Amino acid sequence: MENHQRLLEQLMTTHGGPGFEGAVRDVVVPQLHSYAHKVEVDVMGNVVACIEGRGEGRRPRVLLAAHMDEIALVVARIEEGGFLRVAQTGGFDPRTLVGQEVVVHTRSDDLLAVVGSKPPHLTAPEERGKAAPLSDLYLDLAMPESAVRERVRIGDRVTLSREVYLLRNRRLAGKSLDNRASLAILLETLHRLRQFVHQADVYAVATVQEEVGLRGAQTVGFAVQPDVAIAIDVTFGAFPGQAADESFALDAGPAISFGPNLHRKVFQRLVDVAERHRIPYQIELSQTPVGADANAFQVAGPGLAAALVGIPIRYMHTSVETGSYADIEQCARLLAHYIAELDMAQVEDLSCY
Amino acid sequence: MLLKTLSEAFGPTGFEDEVRNVIRGELEGRVDEMKTDVLGNLIAVKGAAKPGPKVMLDAHMDEVGLMVVQICDGGADAGLLKFRSLGGIDPRVLVSKPVFIGPDRIPGVIGAKPVHLQAPEERQKPIPMEKLYIDIGAKDAADAKSVVKPGDAAVFATRYAEFGERAAKGKSFDDRVGCALLVEAMRSEVPYPLYGAFTVQEEIGLRGARAAAYQIQPDIAIALEGTVCFDVVGAPSHGQSTVLGKGPALTVQDAQTIADRRFAEFMWETAKRHGIPVQWRRVKGGSNDFGAIHRVGKGVVGGSISVPVRYIHAPTQVVSLDDVENAQRLLQAVLKEIAEGSFTL
Numbered sequence: 001m002e003n004h005q006r007l008l009e010q011l012m013t014t015h016g017g018p019g020f021e022g023a024v025r026d027v028v029v030p031q032l033h034s035y036a037h038k039v040e041v042d043v044m045g046n047v048v049a050c051i052e053g054r055g056e057g058r059r060p061r062v063l064l065a066a067h068m069d070e071i072a073l074v075v076a077r078i079e080e081g082g083f084l085r086v087a088q089t090g091g092f093d094p095r096t097l098v099g100q101e102v103v104v105h106t107r108s109d110d111l112l113a114v115v116g117s118k119p120p121h122l123t124a125p126e127e128r129g130k131a132a133p134l135s136d137l138y139l140d141l142a143m144p145e146s147a148v149r150e151r152v153r154i155g156d157r158v159t160l161s162r163e164v165y166l167l168r169n170r171r172l173a174g175k176s177l178d179n180r181a182s183l184a185i186l187l188e189t190l191h192r193l194r195q196f197v198h199q200a201d202v203y204a205v206a207t208v209q210e211e212v213g214l215r216g217a218q219t220v221g222f223a224v225q226p227d228v229a230i231a232i233d234v235t236f237g238a239f240p241g242q243a244a245d246e247s248f249a250l251d252a253g254p255a256i257s258f259g260p261n262l263h264r265k266v267f268q269r270l271v272d273v274a275e276r277h278r279i280p281y282q283i284e285l286s287q288t289p290v291g292a293d294a295n296a297f298q299v300a301g302p303g304l305a306a307a308l309v310g311i312p313i314r315y316m317h318t319s320v321e322t323g324s325y326a327d328i329e330q331c332a333r334l335l336a337h338y339i340a341e342l343d344m345a346q347v348e349d350l351s352c353y
Numbered sequence: 354m355l356l357k358t359l360s361e362a363f364g365p366t367g368f369e370d371e372v373r374n375v376i377r378g379e380l381e382g383r384v385d386e387m388k389t390d391v392l393g394n395l396i397a398v399k400g401a402a403k404p405g406p407k408v409m410l411d412a413h414m415d416e417v418g419l420m421v422v423q424i425c426d427g428g429a430d431a432g433l434l435k436f437r438s439l440g441g442i443d444p445r446v447l448v449s450k451p452v453f454i455g456p457d458r459i460p461g462v463i464g465a466k467p468v469h470l471q472a473p474e475e476r477q478k479p480i481p482m483e484k485l486y487i488d489i490g491a492k493d494a495a496d497a498k499s500v501v502k503p504g505d506a507a508v509f510a511t512r513y514a515e516f517g518e519r520a521a522k523g524k525s526f527d528d529r530v531g532c533a534l535l536v537e538a539m540r541s542e543v544p545y546p547l548y549g550a551f552t553v554q555e556e557i558g559l560r561g562a563r564a565a566a567y568q569i570q571p572d573i574a575i576a577l578e579g580t581v582c583f584d585v586v587g588a589p590s591h592g593q594s595t596v597l598g599k600g601p602a603l604t605v606q607d608a609q610t611i612a613d614r615r616f617a618e619f620m621w622e623t624a625k626r627h628g629i630p631v632q633w634r635r636v637k638g639g640s641n642d643f644g645a646i647h648r649v650g651k652g653v654v655g656g657s658i659s660v661p662v663r664y665i666h667a668p669t670q671v672v673s674l675d676d677v678e679n680a681q682r683l684l685q686a687v688l689k690e691i692a693e694g695s696f697t698l
Contacts, residue, residue: 083586093476099446099667101511101522112516119665120443121581121639122592128443131479138586140663142517142597142671165451165460165510167490168500173451173462240430241466241484247429251492291469314488315464316498318449322462322488 004184004191005325007031009172011180013109015103015159017072017090018209021045024068028183028206035190036204046220047206051190053199055095060200060342063226064189064335065217065293066182067210067233070175071317073094073158075104075139082148084113084139086158090211094134096318101161102139106151113139144233162319168252170325177313177321179210181328182232185311188332189339195338207293217293221300227347228266229297230335234323235284237314245285248312250324250345253280254331257308261289261298265350266307273337279330305350309334355379355536356521356677357513359529360629363456365418365506366439366556370395371456372414372532376551379536384549397539397549405545406698408691409653410538410684411562411642412531412578413555416524417442417666419452419507421487424497432491434461437482437536439506440556440637442671444482446667451510452487459500460510461487509668519598526670527663528555528641531577534660538577544692559609562642566649572698573616573691574655576643577684579672580634582661590694592636595661598673600630601680602659606637615654619696620687627686629679632658639698654698655672658684 007027016024025047032039036049047068053059071090078084084104097115104111116138118127139158141148164174186204193202203224207216210233221229235255238247248255256270272283289295294308311327364372373395380387386398395414417440425433438444449464463485468476470605487507491497523529530549539549550571552561566574584596595602603620604612624631627676643657660680663671690696 079586081584081586091468093465093471095445095476095479096465096468097448098448099664099669100449101669112514112522113524114664114669114671116585117443117446117664117667119583119639119667120441121583121665122583122594122636123443128445129478131445131477136587140585140671142520143672144518147518162451163512165462167460167462167488168496169490169492171490173460173488173490184576236467236470238429239464239466240427240433240486242429242470246470314469315449315462316469318464318467320449320451320462320464322464322490324490 004187008180008184009164011183012164012174012176015105016068016070017157017159018069018212020157021068026070031187032204042220042223044216044219045208046216048220048224049204051204052201053201054197055199058344060344060347061226062200062339062342063203063205063224063229064186065207065231066186067185067206067207067293068177069208069211070159071211075154075156075158077150078148078152079138080145082141082143082145084152086139088134091317092318094137095131097137100319101260102158103161104152105157107153108151111141112265113141116140160319164300171250171322173320173322174327175180175319175321177323178234181234181311181313181323184328185232185331188329189335192332192336193339196336198340200339200342204340210293214293214296217296219298221297221304225301226304227350228307229304230309231290231297233308233310234313234316235310236316237312239314248282248284250312251326252282254311254327254334255282255284257284257286257290259286261286261295262307263305263350266305268340270307270309270334273341274334276338277333279334356530356533359532360513360523360525362412363453363508364416365508366415366554368506369414369553373551376532376536380539384539390564392561392564393553394561395551396565399539399547401546403546405543406691407546407570409548409550409566409572409574410535410667411550411552411576411646412535413528413552413561413642415553415556416508417556418486420452421501421505421507422503424494424501426494429543430486431484431493432497433488434497434501436487436651441521442666445479448480448483450668452507453510454501454507455505459489461489463487496619511668520671521674522669522671524668524670526672527579527665530579530660532683534577534684536682539683542686543688552642559642563645563649566646566653570650571653574643574653575647576641576646576657578657578659579665580640580659581636581639581665582663594636595632595634597661597663598675599632600676601683602632602634602661604634604657607640608638609640610647612656613654616654619658623686623690624683629683629686633684
């Protein structure tokens with residue numbers, strides 16, 4: 001069995017925030033080419049690969065999407081001494097940035113920088129109880145101001161710098177496991193799908209700008225207008241201090257989402273498939289539209305049957321996001337079996353209430 | 354490169370073994386004698402029988418780190434590790450950092466509850482160390498216990514790299530930069546007895562240096578340190594301590610030492626005579642091994658030469674390679690001038 005773990009590690013150390021997913025796309029596109037004849041990039045930067053199903057006449061159309069972008073920062077100001085102030089492009093907890101190494105993507109090259117922190121020797125006791133807001137943080141390029149001004153422009157993007165750490169039990173930690181883990185799921189699914197004869201035309205999609213508001217999903221959902229649109233995205237791994245319904249155990253299989261914004265019949269089918277094939281799974285409940293591409297898919301074009309699956313990761317939106325490759329494989333099994341069983345009868349039933 | 358090797362070596366306070374072995378390897382055959390004492394200090398000696406003042410150079414091998422104190426086996430925390438700090442670490446720099454546990458370097462990460470699940474008021478406050486865990490990917494306590502036990506020490510998993518302009522980043526420049534300077538200095542030939550003390554446990558109270566100085570009984574001692582540098586945006590000039598790239602820093606007064614003014618000025622004048630940039634360390638807080646050394650026995654004359662380190666005690670520290678080079682030049686010049694009798698006891 002081919003395993004895309006090395007590729008996932010490569011994807012995690014590749015830099016690509018909302019609106020500048022190019023480097024990630026360059027890794028993903030050749031991978032998709034090994035499964036699909038046609039791979040296209042739309043005006044937003046979404047990648048769409050189509051793998052045709054078998055059979056004459058109208059075939060089910062299923063879209064599988066994982067977003068390529070990671071949360072990022074943008075240079076907002078160059079201060080005296082050459083230190084940089086930054087603004088958000090996606091949701092960081094500024095407390096996780098203190099002492100963090102980052103990469104500033106300038107027009108000519110990538111520069112390493114360190115997010116400054118005050119030494120404990122100089123920190124007054126009353127300061128220790130305060131967490132600095134993002135506006136007070138600064139990036140240190142360790143070069144004179146003049147050199148900084150020559151190389152860095154306002155608007156240059158900044159991403160986390162972090163190598164991948166292989167932990168116990170096939171768990172890995174690093175930046176942007178949200179949502180490169182799901183790109184790995186996408187590819188693992190396509191790989192498994194080769195063993196099946198499937199009727200469905202599969203649109204394997206890597207979307208852009210999810211982290212700033214599901215923007216890529218909106219246009220790609222409209223363009224493809226599939227019968228079923230499944231977003232693959234990470235969810236919250238169990239950790240002390242979190243609510244039970246917002247905590248999913250690692251190594252306990254993918255989470256399948258249920259809620260008003262997700263199609264009940266697709267959800268049920270995914271659960272049935274998991275049960276029949278003895279794939280471990282967990283159920284995630286939502287009460288409002290989900291914070292993932294499935295939200296945009298539901299209301300794309302005439303409205304789509306949307307679903308959301310994904311693996312739990314700990315420490316989401318930090319540089320040490322931690323998930324299990326075993327969960328990635330189980331999620332891919334689930335999706336491959338679901339697609340293999342998808343037929344027109346199911347599709348027609350989606351609008352029957 | 355020696356600074357890289359030393360910086361990436363595992364050596365939290367009380368667990369300096371790997372650093373000591375690196376240094377021993379470097380000095381093998383280059384000094385007359387090397388010995389370790391009961392605390393774990395490594396003392397290298399050159400020309401013990403020579404006449405003239407007995408000079409002790411000091412650098413501490415230990416770094417701030419963490420100690421695993423508990424392997425959790427409850428519900429959501431099963432297999433996570435509780436820890437406390439070895440030496441002074443601001444818990445605010447720990448969140449979202451990778452660490453290596455033990456000399457076998459078992460990787461782990463210190464994570465936090467995702468921002469999505471934090472209440473707005475929670476985000477205003479730092480996460481205290483009690484709410485942080487090291488995650489090694491263990492499924493449960495038994496799985497964690499198969500590789501980690503309470504008492505195991507951990508260090509930041511930061512790689513050394515050169516970046517910016519003539520700068521380097523890495524962990525533990527405090528005080529591996531001093532260790533690198535001292536290894537290099539022990540290669541010099543001087544007409545007096547030269548002792549290189551690579552000490553333990555500076556970070557929890559200058560403990561190794563005290564015992565080492567007692568054993569050596571030096572006439573002159575110089576501590577080689579990585580010191581506080583906070584010359585960043587928004588920092589008032591009185592709080593900067595030192596400025597990166599402006600040369601090695603000499604101490605006037607810190608938490609443990611009021612400088613021997615005559616020796617401090619001798620070093621300052623030496624720097625000027627040799628055209629080496631030098632600066633005063635301009636805060637009172639913090640200290641180095643000389644704080645312990647100068648009050649050993651009947652008292653010791655000397656001082657310290659410090660390399661400014663930004664983000665000291667944090668996972669990624671920054672030094673200027675020019676400062677490191679100039680600290681080495683200054684040290685060589687001072688050793689030479691002592692040989693020439695420019696400083697009389």
